Amino acid sequence: MRPSIVFDFDGTLAVGHGPVRAYARIAAETAAEGYAERVEAELARYDAGESAYRDGYDIVGSLAADDGVAPEVLEAAYQRSRDALGTPLAPVETADGLDALLTELGRHARLVLATNAPETGIDRVLRAWGVRDRFDERRFTVGKPAGLTALVARLLEDGPVLAIGDIAEFDLVPALALGADTALVGATAAGAQHAQLPVTMRGRSLAALRTEIETWAATAASSSPAPLGTGTGTER
CATH class of the missing domain: 3.40.50.1000 (HAD superfamily/HAD-like)
Known part of the structure; x- marks a missing residue:
């Protein structure tokens, strides 16, 4: 036993938002204007313990979905961000x-x-x-x-x-x-x-x-x- x-x-x-920001950069290619700024503002609220989102990935995906980004586009963006995990692009x-x-x-x-x-x-x-x-x-x-x-x-x-x-x-x-x-x-x-x-x-x-x-x-x-x-x- x-x-x-x-x-x-x-x-x-x-820990750290490097991979989340990599995800957001890719999602921003098809999101609405100001998307990146909204993500950063919500990440700041999350770091302060004030966010209702589960984590940074939830923030990126939810805000992009609100902008009309399709689920398959988000999934591809997520996979690309994971490919970069631990590199300078997603530290x-x-x-x-x-x-x-x-x-x-x-x-x-x-x-x-x-x-x-x-x-x-x-x-x-x-x-x-x-x-x-x-x-x-x-x-x-x-x-x-x-x-x-x-x-x-x-x-x-x-x-x-x-x-x-x-x-x-x-x-x-x-x-x-x-x-x-x-x-x-x-x-x-x-x-x-x-x-x-x-x-x-x-x-x-x-x-x-x-x-x-x-x-x-x-x-x-x-x-x-x-x-x-x-x-x-x-x-x-």
Whole structure:
């Protein structure tokens, strides 16, 4: 029996609006005048924790759709932006000391990367960060939220699970429903829209929750294999 930690990628491990802006630049080719400015204004609101959108990709896609950009055009723009992931056209950053964090967590838990994004570009980024091989499993185009339910249910058969992500509906709610623990990260983690969500821990970034996550892994590894209960936990 071994605990598992499930990491989202965009907005959780990978931070910064580089890929989102790459997506927006392509979408702007067919959007209405002023589209780029509207995207930037909404991204600023998101960073301030004041946006109702799920994330930057939701902002880009929703505003473009409002301008009449067709779904197939948006899908092509998204795919092109993912092709550039981790390059100067779509730069991303991660938490300082990620390799050390994953190394420590891997002593106690199975580490799983689970993202709705395609594999394109992600392995390149993980290799650049030196952490690709820290994950026991890497799952792409998972189809969250439903796909996360199946994954977490399987992992819970082996021990406690902690799901970490920035979009509650996709990354955490399916895990909560199964009794897993959860960590909400990102600019909107402390926002009113998530105030009643009974996550185990929440913070503005993965780095802000490092101590809590390490404690969870060590405790889960030494305790009963039954899933740990959720609670309001800590906030940073």
